[in-house]
Amino acid sequence: MTRLPSLQTLQAFEASARLHSFTRAAEELSLTQGAVSQHVRTLEGRLGTQLFHREHLGVVPTEEALHLALQVRQGLGVLERAFRVEPEVVALSSTVQLRLSTLPSVARRWLMPRLPDFRRRHPDIEVLVEGSTGLARLDHRDGVDVALRYGPGNWPGLCCVKLAEEAIFPVASPEYLCGRSLGDEDLDTCTLLRHPTQPWELWLQAAGLFGGEPTVGPLFDDYDAYLEAAVDGQGLALARRALVRQELEDGRLVRVSESETRDVHAYYLAWRPGVAKTASIEALCLWLRAAFTQPGQQNLPTEPSD
Structure with a gap:
Protein backbone atom coordinates (compact mmCIF):
# COMPACT_ATOMS: atom_id res chain seq x y z
CA MET A 1 0.00 0.00 0.00
CA THR A 2 1.29 3.47 -0.90
CA ARG A 3 2.32 5.49 2.13
CA LEU A 4 0.25 8.68 2.01
CA PRO A 5 1.27 12.16 3.16
CA SER A 6 -0.04 13.13 6.59
CA LEU A 7 -3.50 14.64 6.86
CA GLN A 8 -2.01 17.88 8.17
CA THR A 9 0.32 18.09 5.17
CA LEU A 10 -2.60 17.67 2.79
CA GLN A 11 -4.67 20.24 4.68
CA ALA A 12 -1.78 22.73 4.62
CA PHE A 13 -1.31 22.24 0.88
CA GLU A 14 -5.02 22.49 0.06
CA ALA A 15 -5.49 25.66 2.11
CA SER A 16 -2.39 27.28 0.60
CA ALA A 17 -3.58 26.50 -2.93
CA ARG A 18 -7.06 27.82 -2.19
CA LEU A 19 -5.99 30.97 -0.34
CA HIS A 20 -2.81 31.67 -2.32
CA SER A 21 -1.05 32.42 0.95
CA PHE A 22 0.92 30.38 3.49
CA THR A 23 0.09 32.98 6.14
CA ARG A 24 -3.67 32.80 5.61
CA ALA A 25 -3.52 29.02 5.42
CA ALA A 26 -1.70 29.01 8.77
CA GLU A 27 -4.40 31.23 10.31
CA GLU A 28 -7.17 28.96 9.01
CA LEU A 29 -5.49 25.81 10.33
CA SER A 30 -4.20 27.35 13.60
CA LEU A 31 -0.60 26.62 12.61
CA THR A 32 2.45 28.80 12.23
CA GLN A 33 3.37 30.12 8.82
CA GLY A 34 6.63 28.22 9.07
CA ALA A 35 4.80 24.96 9.73
CA VAL A 36 2.60 25.39 6.66
CA SER A 37 5.63 26.24 4.54
CA GLN A 38 7.42 23.13 5.83
CA HIS A 39 4.42 20.91 5.02
CA VAL A 40 4.41 22.28 1.47
CA ARG A 41 8.16 21.74 1.08
CA THR A 42 7.73 18.19 2.34
CA LEU A 43 5.05 17.52 -0.27
CA GLU A 44 7.14 19.13 -3.01
CA GLY A 45 10.07 16.93 -2.04
CA ARG A 46 7.89 13.83 -2.07
CA LEU A 47 6.51 14.64 -5.52
CA GLY A 48 9.79 15.95 -6.89
CA THR A 49 8.23 19.10 -8.29
CA GLN A 50 7.56 22.70 -7.36
CA LEU A 51 3.93 23.31 -6.40
CA PHE A 52 3.93 27.09 -5.88
CA HIS A 53 5.52 30.16 -7.38
CA ARG A 54 6.54 32.50 -4.56
CA GLU A 55 5.55 36.12 -5.25
CA HIS A 56 5.53 39.28 -3.15
CA LEU A 57 1.72 39.21 -2.82
CA GLY A 58 1.61 35.53 -1.82
CA VAL A 59 1.99 32.23 -3.61
CA VAL A 60 0.53 31.06 -6.91
CA PRO A 61 -0.09 27.32 -7.44
CA THR A 62 1.40 25.72 -10.53
CA GLU A 63 -0.83 23.91 -13.01
CA GLU A 64 0.15 20.58 -11.44
CA ALA A 65 -0.73 22.00 -8.01
CA LEU A 66 -4.17 23.07 -9.27
CA HIS A 67 -4.89 19.53 -10.45
CA LEU A 68 -3.62 18.04 -7.20
CA ALA A 69 -5.51 20.54 -5.04
CA LEU A 70 -8.81 19.58 -6.67
CA GLN A 71 -8.21 15.91 -5.93
CA VAL A 72 -7.04 16.56 -2.38
CA ARG A 73 -10.04 18.81 -1.78
CA GLN A 74 -12.40 16.06 -2.94
CA GLY A 75 -10.70 13.56 -0.64
CA LEU A 76 -10.88 15.90 2.33
CA GLY A 77 -14.53 16.49 1.52
CA VAL A 78 -15.23 12.74 1.74
CA LEU A 79 -13.62 12.64 5.18
CA GLU A 80 -15.47 15.75 6.30
CA ARG A 81 -18.84 14.32 5.30
CA ALA A 82 -18.04 11.03 7.02
CA PHE A 83 -17.40 12.75 10.35
CA ARG A 84 -19.87 15.61 10.12
CA VAL A 85 -22.32 15.84 13.01
CA GLU A 86 -24.16 19.10 12.27
CA PRO A 87 -27.00 18.28 9.86
CA GLU A 88 -27.59 21.93 9.08
CA VAL A 89 -24.17 22.39 7.47
CA VAL A 90 -24.49 22.82 3.70
CA ALA A 91 -23.11 19.84 1.81
CA LEU A 92 -19.95 20.38 -0.21
CA SER A 93 -21.76 19.20 -3.33
CA SER A 94 -24.25 22.11 -3.32
CA THR A 95 -24.27 24.26 -6.47
CA VAL A 96 -21.81 27.16 -6.62
CA GLN A 97 -22.54 30.12 -8.89
CA LEU A 98 -19.59 31.79 -10.62
CA ARG A 99 -20.19 35.16 -12.25
CA LEU A 100 -17.65 35.52 -15.08
CA SER A 101 -16.92 38.71 -17.01
CA THR A 102 -15.41 38.62 -20.49
CA LEU A 103 -15.58 40.38 -23.83
CA PRO A 104 -18.88 40.02 -25.72
CA SER A 105 -17.04 38.59 -28.75
CA VAL A 106 -15.28 35.99 -26.60
CA ALA A 107 -18.50 35.06 -24.86
CA ARG A 108 -20.50 34.75 -28.06
CA ARG A 109 -17.96 33.19 -30.43
CA TRP A 110 -15.86 31.03 -28.12
CA LEU A 111 -17.02 30.55 -24.55
CA MET A 112 -20.78 30.02 -24.78
CA PRO A 113 -20.64 27.20 -27.37
CA ARG A 114 -18.22 25.30 -25.11
CA LEU A 115 -19.85 25.85 -21.71
CA PRO A 116 -22.17 22.82 -22.01
CA ASP A 117 -19.07 20.62 -21.78
CA PHE A 118 -18.05 22.35 -18.54
CA ARG A 119 -21.56 21.87 -17.13
CA ARG A 120 -21.43 18.16 -17.92
CA ARG A 121 -18.10 17.83 -16.15
CA HIS A 122 -18.98 20.08 -13.21
CA PRO A 123 -22.75 19.96 -12.60
CA ASP A 124 -22.21 21.54 -9.17
CA ILE A 125 -20.78 24.76 -10.69
CA GLU A 126 -23.01 27.21 -12.55
CA VAL A 127 -21.17 29.80 -14.67
CA LEU A 128 -23.07 33.05 -15.32
CA VAL A 129 -21.40 34.91 -18.20
CA GLU A 130 -21.48 38.71 -18.45
CA GLY A 131 -20.26 40.27 -21.68
CA SER A 132 -18.52 43.58 -21.07
CA THR A 133 -15.80 45.69 -22.68
CA GLY A 134 -14.86 47.20 -19.31
CA LEU A 135 -12.58 45.84 -16.60
CA ALA A 136 -14.54 44.11 -13.87
CA ARG A 137 -13.50 45.10 -10.34
CA LEU A 138 -13.83 41.51 -9.15
CA ASP A 139 -15.23 42.54 -5.79
CA HIS A 140 -18.55 43.15 -4.03
CA ARG A 141 -19.15 46.32 -6.04
CA ASP A 142 -19.84 44.49 -9.30
CA GLY A 143 -20.50 40.98 -7.99
CA VAL A 144 -18.11 39.43 -10.53
CA ASP A 145 -16.11 36.46 -9.24
CA VAL A 146 -13.70 35.86 -12.10
CA ALA A 147 -12.70 37.44 -15.41
CA LEU A 148 -11.39 36.01 -18.66
CA ARG A 149 -9.01 38.82 -19.61
CA TYR A 150 -6.68 39.65 -22.45
CA GLY A 151 -3.53 41.54 -21.62
CA PRO A 152 -0.13 41.37 -19.92
CA GLY A 153 -1.28 39.24 -16.98
CA ASN A 154 0.17 41.47 -14.28
CA TRP A 155 -2.92 43.12 -12.82
CA PRO A 156 -2.11 44.21 -9.23
CA GLY A 157 -3.79 42.33 -6.41
CA LEU A 158 -5.19 39.55 -8.61
CA CYS A 159 -4.38 35.90 -9.12
CA CYS A 160 -3.73 35.50 -12.86
CA VAL A 161 -3.31 32.18 -14.67
CA LYS A 162 -2.24 32.23 -18.31
CA LEU A 163 -4.65 30.33 -20.54
CA ALA A 164 -3.56 30.84 -24.14
CA GLU A 165 -1.47 32.87 -26.53
CA GLU A 166 -2.67 34.03 -29.93
CA ASP A 263 0.74 38.66 -30.09
CA VAL A 264 2.51 40.25 -27.14
CA HIS A 265 -0.52 39.76 -24.90
CA ALA A 266 -2.32 36.57 -23.90
CA TYR A 267 -5.54 35.38 -22.30
CA TYR A 268 -5.68 35.00 -18.53
CA LEU A 269 -8.18 33.96 -15.92
CA ALA A 270 -8.09 36.51 -13.10
CA TRP A 271 -9.67 36.58 -9.63
CA ARG A 272 -9.15 37.97 -6.14
CA PRO A 273 -6.98 35.75 -3.93
CA GLY A 274 -8.64 34.11 -0.96
CA VAL A 275 -12.23 34.28 -2.21
CA ALA A 276 -14.62 31.62 -0.93
CA LYS A 277 -15.19 30.24 -4.44
CA THR A 278 -11.51 29.58 -5.19
CA ALA A 279 -12.02 25.82 -5.56
CA SER A 280 -14.70 26.33 -8.23
CA ILE A 281 -12.61 28.99 -9.99
CA GLU A 282 -9.66 26.60 -10.13
CA ALA A 283 -11.88 23.91 -11.66
CA LEU A 284 -12.99 26.41 -14.30
CA CYS A 285 -9.37 27.42 -14.90
CA LEU A 286 -8.28 23.84 -15.53
CA TRP A 287 -11.17 23.26 -17.91
CA LEU A 288 -10.40 26.45 -19.86
CA ARG A 289 -6.75 25.51 -20.28
CA ALA A 290 -7.78 22.08 -21.54
CA ALA A 291 -10.31 23.63 -23.94
CA PHE A 292 -7.61 25.81 -25.47
CA THR A 293 -5.49 22.75 -26.30
CA GLN A 294 -8.19 21.15 -28.45
CA PRO A 295 -7.64 21.38 -32.23
CA GLY A 296 -8.88 24.64 -33.70
CA GLN A 297 -9.64 26.09 -30.28
CA GLN A 298 -6.28 27.30 -29.04
CA ASN A 299 -6.72 30.92 -30.04
CA LEU A 300 -9.12 33.66 -29.07
CA PRO A 301 -10.20 37.08 -30.31
CA THR A 302 -8.94 40.11 -28.45
CA GLU A 303 -10.29 43.45 -27.41
CA PRO A 304 -9.21 45.60 -24.46
CA SER A 305 -9.80 44.53 -20.86
CA ASP A 306 -11.88 41.50 -19.80
Missing part, protein backbone atom coordinates in the same frame (compact mmCIF):
# COMPACT_ATOMS: atom_id res chain seq x y z
CA ALA A 167 -1.40 34.33 -33.51
CA ILE A 168 -2.49 37.11 -35.88
CA PHE A 169 -2.58 37.25 -39.69
CA PRO A 170 -4.34 39.32 -42.41
CA VAL A 171 -7.56 38.15 -44.06
CA ALA A 172 -9.84 39.45 -46.80
CA SER A 173 -12.88 38.39 -48.77
CA PRO A 174 -12.39 36.54 -52.08
CA GLU A 175 -14.32 39.36 -53.79
CA TYR A 176 -11.86 41.95 -52.52
CA LEU A 177 -8.89 39.96 -53.80
CA CYS A 178 -10.54 39.30 -57.20
CA GLY A 179 -8.39 36.23 -57.69
CA ARG A 180 -5.16 38.11 -56.98
CA SER A 181 -2.41 36.44 -55.01
CA LEU A 182 -0.94 39.19 -52.88
CA GLY A 183 2.55 39.08 -51.50
CA ASP A 184 3.38 40.81 -48.25
CA GLU A 185 5.01 43.58 -50.26
CA ASP A 186 1.68 44.26 -52.03
CA LEU A 187 -0.19 45.21 -48.89
CA ASP A 188 0.60 48.89 -49.30
CA THR A 189 -1.78 48.87 -52.27
CA CYS A 190 -4.66 47.57 -50.12
CA THR A 191 -7.08 49.21 -47.72
CA LEU A 192 -6.13 48.16 -44.20
CA LEU A 193 -9.11 48.07 -41.86
CA ARG A 194 -8.23 49.28 -38.37
CA HIS A 195 -9.24 48.35 -34.84
CA PRO A 196 -7.79 50.21 -31.82
CA THR A 197 -6.66 47.04 -30.05
CA GLN A 198 -5.45 45.25 -33.19
CA PRO A 199 -2.45 47.29 -34.40
CA TRP A 200 -0.96 46.35 -37.73
CA GLU A 201 2.57 47.43 -36.81
CA LEU A 202 3.38 44.26 -34.85
CA TRP A 203 2.47 41.98 -37.77
CA LEU A 204 4.11 44.26 -40.36
CA GLN A 205 7.41 44.15 -38.51
CA ALA A 206 7.23 40.37 -38.08
CA ALA A 207 6.61 40.02 -41.83
CA GLY A 208 9.69 42.15 -42.57
CA LEU A 209 7.64 45.17 -43.62
CA PHE A 210 8.83 48.12 -41.62
CA GLY A 211 6.13 50.64 -42.27
CA GLY A 212 4.55 52.29 -39.26
CA GLU A 213 1.01 51.92 -37.99
CA PRO A 214 -1.52 52.91 -40.70
CA THR A 215 -3.19 56.26 -40.04
CA VAL A 216 -5.81 56.01 -42.79
CA GLY A 217 -8.48 53.44 -43.51
CA PRO A 218 -11.83 52.64 -41.88
CA LEU A 219 -11.59 52.50 -38.08
CA PHE A 220 -13.93 50.24 -36.06
CA ASP A 221 -14.36 50.05 -32.29
CA ASP A 222 -16.51 46.90 -32.49
CA TYR A 223 -14.62 43.72 -33.36
CA ASP A 224 -17.58 42.02 -35.04
CA ALA A 225 -18.17 45.06 -37.25
CA TYR A 226 -14.45 45.08 -38.05
CA LEU A 227 -14.56 41.51 -39.36
CA GLU A 228 -17.89 42.01 -41.13
CA ALA A 229 -16.32 44.90 -43.03
CA ALA A 230 -13.67 42.48 -44.28
CA VAL A 231 -16.36 39.97 -45.28
CA ASP A 232 -18.15 42.78 -47.18
CA GLY A 233 -15.00 43.46 -49.20
CA GLN A 234 -14.03 46.79 -47.67
CA GLY A 235 -10.39 45.83 -47.12
CA LEU A 236 -7.98 43.65 -45.14
CA ALA A 237 -8.45 42.86 -41.45
CA LEU A 238 -5.81 41.59 -39.05
CA ALA A 239 -7.54 38.57 -37.56
CA ARG A 240 -7.16 35.83 -35.00
CA ARG A 241 -7.56 32.18 -35.81
CA ALA A 242 -10.48 31.29 -33.55
CA LEU A 243 -12.41 34.45 -34.31
CA VAL A 244 -12.39 33.84 -38.05
CA ARG A 245 -12.34 30.04 -38.02
CA GLN A 246 -15.91 29.73 -39.30
CA GLU A 247 -15.46 32.43 -41.94
CA LEU A 248 -12.28 30.73 -43.19
CA GLU A 249 -13.96 27.32 -43.31
CA ASP A 250 -16.97 28.52 -45.31
CA GLY A 251 -14.85 30.67 -47.64
CA ARG A 252 -16.22 34.09 -46.71
CA LEU A 253 -12.69 35.11 -45.73
CA VAL A 254 -9.31 33.84 -46.90
CA ARG A 255 -5.81 34.31 -45.56
CA VAL A 256 -3.93 36.94 -47.52
CA SER A 257 -0.50 35.92 -46.25
CA GLU A 258 1.11 32.87 -44.70
CA SER A 259 3.04 35.21 -42.40
CA GLU A 260 1.71 35.29 -38.88
CA THR A 261 3.02 36.43 -35.54
CA ARG A 262 2.38 35.75 -31.89
